[in-house]
Amino acid sequence: MESCPNKIDISQVDVSRIPRRNAGENIRKLWYKFSLNRVSVVGLALILLIAAAAIFYRSIVPYPEHIGAMVDFKNACMPPSWQHLCGTDQAGRDILSRIIYAFRGALTMGVVAILAILPLGGVLGLVAGYWNGRFVSNLIMRVADVFLSLPTLILVMCVSSIMTPSTRNAMLAISISWWPWYTRLVYGIVTSTRNEVYIRSAEVLGANVWHILLKEILPNALGPILTKMTLDFGVAILAGATLSFVGMGEQPPAPSLGAMVSAGVGYLPDQWWMAVFPALAIMLIVLGFNLLGDGIGDMLSDAE
């Protein structure tokens, strides 16, 4: 097909009038939209604080030696005081120090477990959504259904009883039972976006499948994915805590929030601090992520 000479002449374009791409402005705009939701700013602050504490634990933990297997029966089960802000446990260890250290495990558990399966779940969702109605799509979605019908906790227990109970295996179990949620989410977004007129426009221009999936559809899925991911960090941490509560997570003597609650439950109600402070810590971190998720959704909406 012979083509006419291009009638669009770019030699006269005055380049100096073209505005500069201003990445800073976009970021400021995102932050502005995020900051409109005051509650999510609180959530963000909470998460940043906890993350900082977990990363720099060495310099802020009051009793670093209390993190491991230390026994000091003289100071066992001490109520909160100026020396031990959250009291001590049955082995005389400082609960605050152990909580700060346990944040590391909790964050890793939640964030890594979800981040690890996000690409898998997302890509499967993109594929299933784009080729909706074909065999590959049905296959992916039915497998996802099967995984969704597995009860997480029982699956985790199976994984842990086949292998040794450990943080890694707990994470593995969470990942296995979690990916289909992302497949479903992305699948839903892709199937609804796929018939948008702007996708048709790109097809008429001659865009290929990868462009359409990654550049046209995916950006529209990003908001819901990030929102769900943030909320899921909290849920996964909760699941992790549940696992360590029943002894399937991080193994002693390393501290984990679930195990600490579990150990402290036996001392309720008299030595309440042993269960209450780790439980509060779990609540705080999950709450932080939940509040944050809300603001991320607002931030990535199209509203001006």
Place this chain on the structure above:
Amino acid sequence: METHIKEQDNRVVDVKNLFISFRTFKGYTKVLNGVNLHVRRKEKIAIVGETGCGKTTTVYAIAQILAKQARVDGGEIFFKGRDSLRMNEKELKQLRASGISVIFQDPIASLNPVFTIGDQMAEVIRYSGIEGARDPRVQRERTVAALRETSLPDPERLMENYPFQLSGGMRQRICIAMSLATPRDLVIADEPTTNLDVTIQDQVLKILRQRVEEKQSALILITHSLGVAREVADRIYVMYAGNMVETAGAEELFRECLHPYSRGLMSCIPKLSGGGIASGIPGHLPSYYAPPPGCRFEPRCPHAMPRCKQAMPPMYEAAPGHCVACYLYERGTSA
């Protein structure tokens, strides 16, 4: 009726200097900027303007169905001589049940999808307060009569249908039948034919005009199309950015429109007689957050003068019954 009546020359509705703003997350948008409008008994008027000019806000204020974010900053709305902004709940209820009826742009949204046409019409009649309104037989008779008068075929069968079983034109005719099933002082039609094909629009407009005349109601038609306004209305208001910029009898207006905005608008309309289309009106509708302090059309006006920036021009009567809010026509007497 109460005594504080302020009814001049048979005005059903008399809007005086109405200011309305809406609360948004960025502040208040000052939408209506001193709107004056009146409708006499049995008169059919049209408000013509483009998207976002405030025409819907104006009539929603008259019907007292404004959204919660709306704030009336000033002015009065007299309905049959009584200020509806100061009515109590009971009076408002009556106003909506038997005084004013509204026909919306989208009939599918204004009809309830889970009730039959007959049920919905009976409902309207029941709350209208006419004689025997609670008697199912009266309701049925009235419904059949209303549907028949709207030239809808086979009313008895139609009553058993659900809205989704009917075409867009049929649904809009049902809305017309419903709004005129019982006597009303005023019918407000908000872009009633915008979603319809032109041949169907023609039928619906004809029915609307005919029914309003038969029932001796007054009509306010909102439309973005000057052609539709010309088909239906006796008198036309042209609205721009929250102001009535021009009003005249339909014939007079189409013989010669005066306001620079009306002229611009008229020149943009593709004519059946050909001759091309003007290149549009330059610029944009001003932001309602910070509208121009003077004439709101000044930034786009080809005849703008320094004084246009300072104060909103009042309505000048350029010819008998033909009023223009523009300093170009100052020689006429201020109306």
Place this chain on the structure above:
Amino acid sequence: MKSGNDILVVEDLKKYFPVKTKGKQELFVKAIDGVSFSLKPGETLGLVGESGSGKSTVAYDVVGMYSPTSGSIRFKGREIGMLLRERPLPLKKEIQIVFQDPGTSLNPKRTVYKILELPLRIHKICEPKDYVKYVARLMDLVELPYEYMFKYPSALGGGERQMVAIARALATNPQLIVLDEPTSALDVSVQAKIINTLLRLQKEMNLSYLFITHDLSLMRNVASRVAIMYLGKIAEIAPTEDFFRSPRHPYTKMLLSSIPVVSPEEEKYRPERIESRGEIPSPVNVPAGCSFNTRCPFAMERCLKEDPVPVALDAEGLHMARCHLLEMRG
């Protein structure tokens, strides 16, 4: 009627969509049922019809979003009646479309720059270092200020968005642009601006437009020829002047007399007032014989049985209409 230099020739085009089977019989929506027309370079053909007339289906067949059930679509002599994925890339460059609602035809997550850069990338229109300049030039063509370049569509007004969509269609330097109701979602003052821009671009770049619309009075001012569609068939087609001066088909007359006009001069263009009545029947259940017989005030015995064929109403065969009344006269 056919001449060698037609850029687009559509012949006996049919597009049926299968709908639910009723018993053993399969039912079809006959969206287009035998449509023929041609388009010369630099010309605008207005394809006018009410909802359900099949006008948009013709547009989507031409750009390859649908494949025709039968019939042919030839672009510069070459058969193109196939889906987009079967069309070679250079062909996609030649035919572009502008959709009705710029709110949905521009991706809300992509900036104006990215939207306009896409066609350059796909068709390797210029060196990557010149993309910015090229995008700027496209924005010049549709009179969009450069400040919009890195903005998202949501920051633009309806008319400006449509200008972006037009600029995107121009980017590949196409010869044929299908305009699918490009202004029907916009106010008249914005429409006026868009239409004038389209007409200017047509002259500057020798573009052919297939203009899909429901607005006859717009076509009076834009099109070189006008075709009226009713239930998947062309009822009447003629050069614009001729079409409006002497409309022949009863449906055309009904349409013309239904248009609300703003001046007495225009009234003259709807002299024989044919009252609009009835509604367009469902394309699943097209009436036998002439499909307009349910609404036609002149329907005869013959119209109920026999589908009329197009009759030439002038010497060159440019003015055609499908009506038994005209057959008898001619």
